[in-house]
Amino acid sequence: MKPLRLAATASLSLTGVVLLVPILAHLLTGPPALGIVLGVIGVLVSLGLVAVGAVVYRLDVSQTNAVRIAGWNFLGIVVLGVVFILLFTYRPVEDAGFLFAVALSAGAVAHVIIGVYDVRRIRAEELATERERLAVLNTLVRHNLRHEAQRLLFAVEKVRDSDPDTAGEIEGVAEDLSEMNENVRAVEEAFDTEPTDVDVAAMCRAAAENAREAYDIDVSLDVPETAPARAGDQLRDAIDELVENAVEHGGDDPTVEIAARVDGRTVDITVADDGPGIPESELELVTGEREITQLEHGSGLGLWLVRWITEEYDGRVTFGESDRGGAAVTLALQRA
Template identity: 45%
Template sequence: MAGLLTQIDRTLVRLFEAGPDGGRRRRERLARFGACTAVSLTGVALFLPNLTPYLASGQPAVGLGLGALGVVVCLGLIVAGALLYRSGFSTPNAVRIAVWNFLGLVVLGGVILGHGAYRGALGTVTTADALAAGNVLAISAAAHVIIGVHDARRVRAEQLAREREKFAVLSRVLRHNLRNDATVLIGQSERLVDELDGSLAETADALHQRSRTVGGLAEKTKTMVEALDRRSTPNARLNVHDVATDAVDEVREVVADEADVDITVDVPTNLWIWADDRIETALAELVENAVEHGGSDIRVTATTHDGTVDVRVEDDGPGIPDDERAILSGDTEITQLKHGSGLGLWVARSVAEAANGELTFDTDGERTVVRLAHDRAESPVEAAGDPSPAAAT
């Protein structure tokens, strides 16, 4: 049975998933429209039998109530078709839901038609029979739509699990290779810097810096993967001032030679948030990103409103390019030509979203503002001899 379901899944994906060519995309759109329309038409078709109590005189109240129930279910099917078209379900899964809806009609519809033929042969078909058929078919169709939605989610969950496994393996291999190769490059470039003079020494120094950047990609990728793979790990109650200070100190060590960079922290000492404990890394990435993109006056501040704490990194640099901002916000798809300039902002976004936070960008006059928003936490009652952050419940 499992093998049959897997084969059906592959067939649906092969037939109706969007492809790169125009014909494939048109077929995918038509299939989606047809599947969603079929769900809505089910409700339209079942209106009449559910209205029969209102079309005949002298019907009891219970019949009118059952008719009203059937009408409501039919309206729900019509709306469900429209919502399915605009939902995040892929076209193969939308078709899957429509097929479940069709099965709900066929299975019970065949039985009801047989009973109708039998009652007709006896000459006793009544309004109640039509209402019963309309009620049962409408409720069956609605129930099978719900079954289809759960089935589509099951299939999607299995697909995500397989993709996550492949991504984890690929990530480990890439991180391992990046780290090892970068270590070799760093060591060799350091030797070149010590042994060469003039322009060759400058070239070797540039190679050394690039090697360190490549090595840093492995750690940034690891942080992103850990954030994306975060399960039900509870958030921690963290002191914003401590997190911001440690993040800035970390960046200051990296940019110690850049005397024209001024980084200040203006955060209340008794302000707490619920967040992933990797937020320090995320905040350091934001500050370092501001330095790398020309910021000379960088400020880390925090404000609170409506139970939310906004940790802001402001700088006077040229700002985040519009195309990179569009990629990070999801307004533009990642392509070979459009993919962003680095992983720092992606690390910050991944860490924030893993803890139900939010990363946003804005321009405040001539300053660029990146905002990390997290739920505010009450100040903890310090346990004697236990200064560690308390875990959220």
């Protein structure tokens, strides 16, 4: 728990509670119809402020931005408070405390809304800066990955005849680096493209044919003639990644199943295998149930790539168990 964040958001709720007291007190005196209407509005707005405190506490904003929202609320109370005090001093009115509380509650809500939009503006600017930095970092990483993979492949040829086992290990590392580079490329391209209408069924058929030729395995395919969804070409990278994982972690003679079906407003793609399943520790990292640390970071980008690409197309990924006891990963995308 962060005390400063709690204090900032609690001040929002406290504002609503304090303003609620004179409004309720006035309602208990039995005011005329217009007074009742104003009182009810004041009660609803004040209760809204009480609730806003809890909402902002759970809002995905930094502690500094939570304080900023509370600051806008305080500014609204001070400015409007001074204005109304001067007005009522200049020309006293009946039930000034009640009117003061109703006006302040409305003003406080308005300033909280201004504060939220201010925070969103700041966050948008921060995200734009972060994205620019990540783009530069991504370019450098991809260049270095490709360069180092090429260096390793050149080294392989020097030792292939004298030490074939070592050459095989080096070649495997180079291939892993190349694959990682392609995964980073696929994620970057998914982030930079808008979803369009794609035929998921055609993608699944192409992925199945590619897997049969590349791995010489049995691939079961169950897809309709067409299955249009809102996605992009990078969806094929996600499907291929799932198939590759299924082959790599499947049984001794792996069997891979690719299925697609139209289910209401979504198109579901499921890739299943007959292996031991995805390790629980890996799943917890990819699904966000456990934080990544230096000691716990997963075995690669594969499942992350699948998740990021799917979510970029406003889809979702679910993990389950196949009928053969292995893993079954389902991508749910919006139907076109």
